[in-house]
Amino acid sequence: MPQLHSTENCFVPISEIIAVEETEFNKKQRNIGRWQKMAKLHAFTVYYVKKARNHRWRCSDATFWCEDEHLCNQWTQALKELLEMQKSRPKQLLVYINPYGGKRQGKRIYEQKVAPLFSLASISTDVVITEHANHAKDNLFEVNIYKYDGVVCVGGDGMFSEVMHGLIGRMQKDSGIDQNNPKASLVQCNIRIGIIPAGSTDCICYSTVGISDPVTSALHIILGDCQPLDVSSVHHNNTFLKYSVSLLGYGFYGDILKDSEKKRWMGPMRYDYSGFKTFLSHHYYEGTIAYQPAKHTHGSPRDKERCRTGCYICKQSEKQLAEQSKERGLKHEEGEEEWKVIKGKFLAINAVSMSCACPRSPKGLSPAAHLADGSADLILVRKCSRFDFLRYLVRHTNQDDQFDFPFVDVYRVKCFQFTSKLSEDNESNVMDIGKKRFGQFCRDHPACCCSIVNSTWNCDGETLDSSAVEVRVHCQLMKLFARGIEEDCKDEAAHSQSSIEQLL
Numbered sequence: 075m076p077q078l079h080s081t082e083n084c085f086v087p088i089s090e091i092i093a094v095e096e097t098e099f100n101k102k103q104r105n106i107g108r109w110q111k112m113a114k115l116h117a118f119t120v121y122y123v124k125k126a127r128n129h130r131w132r133c134s135d136a137t138f139w140c141e142d143e144h145l146c147n148q149w150t151q152a153l154k155e156l157l158e159m160q161k162s163r164p165k166q167l168l169v170y171i172n173p174y175g176g177k178r179q180g181k182r183i184y185e186q187k188v189a190p191l192f193s194l195a196s197i198s199t200d201v202v203i204t205e206h207a208n209h210a211k212d213n214l215f216e217v218n219i220y221k222y223d224g225v226v227c228v229g230g231d232g233m234f235s236e237v238m239h240g241l242i243g244r245m246q247k248d249s250g251i252d253q254n255n256p257k258a259s260l261v262q263c264n265i266r267i268g269i270i271p272a273g274s275t276d277c278i279c280y281s282t283v284g285i286s287d288p289v290t291s292a293l294h295i296i297l298g299d300c301q302p303l304d305v306s307s308v309h310h311n312n313t314f315l316k317y318s319v320s321l322l323g324y325g326f327y328g329d330i331l332k333d334s335e336k337k338r339w340m341g342p343m344r345y346d347y348s349g350f351k352t353f354l355s356h357h358y359y360e361g362t363i364a365y366q367p368a369k370h371t372h373g374s375p376r377d378k379e380r381c382r383t384g385c386y387i388c389k390q391s392e393k394q395l396a397e398q399s400k401e402r403g404l405k406h407e408e409g410e411e412e413w414k415v416i417k418g419k420f421l422a423i424n425a426v427s428m429s430c431a432c433p434r435s436p437k438g439l440s441p442a443a444h445l446a447d448g449s450a451d452l453i454l455v456r457k458c459s460r461f462d463f464l465r466y467l468v469r470h471t472n473q474d475d476q477f478d479f480p481f482v483d484v485y486r487v488k489c490f491q492f493t494s495k496l497s498e499d500n501e502s503n504v505m506d507i508g509k510k511r512f513g514q515f516c517r518d519h520p521a522c523c524c525s526i527v528n529s530t531w532n533c534d535g536e537t538l539d540s541s542a543v544e545v546r547v548h549c550q551l552m553k554l555f556a557r558g559i560e561e562d563c564k565d566e567a568a569h570s571q572s573s574i575e576q577l578l
């Protein structure tokens with residue numbers, strides 16, 4: 075009876091096999107440890123995902139050999155057929171590389187770490203190295219996007235934002251949807267985006283994969299992972315401004331961004347420099363926020379449970395979304411629902427539709443936020459002392475609860491509007507909403523008469539031109555090649571039903 079031998083003793087689910095290749099078996103390299111007749115050996119190598127610590131994935135391999143050529147061919151054929159059955163895996167990708175993002179390593183990272191893996195997995199690619207800002211976005215309006223199984227961006231959050239705007243914008247254009255209408259039901263984008271992190275913050279990659287690592291991300295793309303993502307639309311006076319998936323920040327994070335843009339040459343360090351400067355300047359801003367609470371979701375920003383792979387709360391939102399689209403036309407009007415209004419002086423107003431975990435803050439700005447529940451967490455940090463604000467910031471880096479301060483409030487919302495005190499009278503109707511609807515007004519911080527200036531909105535790392543904004547969360551508007559952060563992935567492979575071991 076011919077026997078199959080292997081160099082490794084491991085359990086690998088089919089879903090985690092990257093590729094199977096016939097191999098030249100070299101007995102000198104592979105010491106099989108015993109005397110053998112000099113019969114010709116036939117071999118194949120299985121490349122698979124090896125899960126290491128902290129959500130890091132690597133490509134590992136195991137070579138199998140035997141003397142019987144037919145048996146060897148049967149194995150390779152069977153495994154290749156099983157791989158063909160993994161229908162969610164991409165075959166053709168469009169890749170955009172920002173050569174200037176982060177530490178300017180995008181091109182090198184792609185060529186040395188990612189392209190060899192794509193080629194191993196028989197993925198064909200069209201690669202565009204961007205020549206200017208908005209190159210990728212504009213290009214996505216011109217190319218035949220429908221021939222691709224996904225779009226990959228090599229760069230940071232800004233590069234991701236470009237690709238997302240290109241894809242979502244293109245989908246709306248092709249479906250005749252007017253993006254300027256803040257109430258429009260946007261068309262979901264089913265072409266997945268893969269992020270190869272090569273930026274300064276890489277918050278979107280970190281929050282959806284659990285690590286900012288190009289090889290790990292490339293492997294998630296190869297396996298065809300799919301993670302839906304909420305997207306917030308930002309409008310001003312019925313004019314579309316931007317989409318956001320991570321942070322929409324006014325005050326502290328807006329000021330950091332504005333200052334850091336002048337220091338791009340510093341690379342990722344610019345955020346620490348501008349962060350320190352902005353912290354010292356301690357500016358606060360006066361304005362009004364009106365929001366509608368997210369009643370459809372069961373979670374709360376103070377939950378101890380985190381959004382993890384296969385998240386129950388996000389699954390519930392997916393079901394609701396499917397039901398809503400069935401009964402399209404019958405959906406309830408937003409206007410009917412209750413608005414809450416808050417006035418005050420704020421050091422920071424942050425709206426995050428995901429946790430915003432990143433290497434600087436591994437639990438993020440709102441640790442219990444969900445990737446795909448159709449809501450955003452609105453965090454209001456009121457005027458407080460520098461010392462208290464520092465205590466608040468430091469809690470982003472340790473296990474303590476950053477919302478457990480009397481000057482910090484957090485709400486889970488489905489939409490909100492903001493007007494700064496400066497622009498209140500001539501720009502927006504937020505005050506009207508406040509006057510018309512019964513709301514909760516802040517009485518502890520009455521408007522003061524000191525002269526104030528506006529801050530800027532930081533929208534996923536880009537500045538917005540207007541301070542008055544209208545924001546709405548679109549549940550699961552797009553999809554990523556990711557699976558969310560895995561709970562503890564170390565032993566999962568061993569428990570899989572479809573392992574090579576079982577086949578053997």
Ligand SMILES: CCCCCCCCCCCCC/C=C/[C@@H](O)[C@H](CO)NC(=O)CCCCCCCCCCCCCCC
Nearest residue numbers: 231275277320321345349350353430434435467470534535
């Ligand atoms: C004492 C240490 C306190 C550390 C506090 C760390 C909190 C970090 C929270 C980071 C949240 C990032 C959210 C992601 C936003 C992205 O869509 C966007 C685009 O990439 N990135 C930024 O806007 C870039 C934002 C970059 C923010 C950097 C903040 C650095 C703050 C430094 C404050 C220093 C105070 C020191 C006083 C002695």
Ligand SMILES: Nc1ncnc2c1ncn2[C@@H]1O[C@H](COP(=O)(O)OP(=O)(O)OP(=O)(O)O)[C@@H](O)[C@H]1O
Nearest residue numbers: 175176204205206229230231232233273274275276
């Ligand atoms: N060839 C290019 N030349 C100049 N700018 C570019 C080019 N390609 C893309 N960009 C722009 O560079 C901006 C920043 O890029 P990217 O997000 O990759 O890096 P980053 O800002 O260092 O990282 P992060 O966004 O994570 O902070 C993007 O908004 C993108 O529009």
Ligand SMILES: [Ca+2]
Nearest residue numbers: 304427444449
């Ligand atoms: Ca969300």
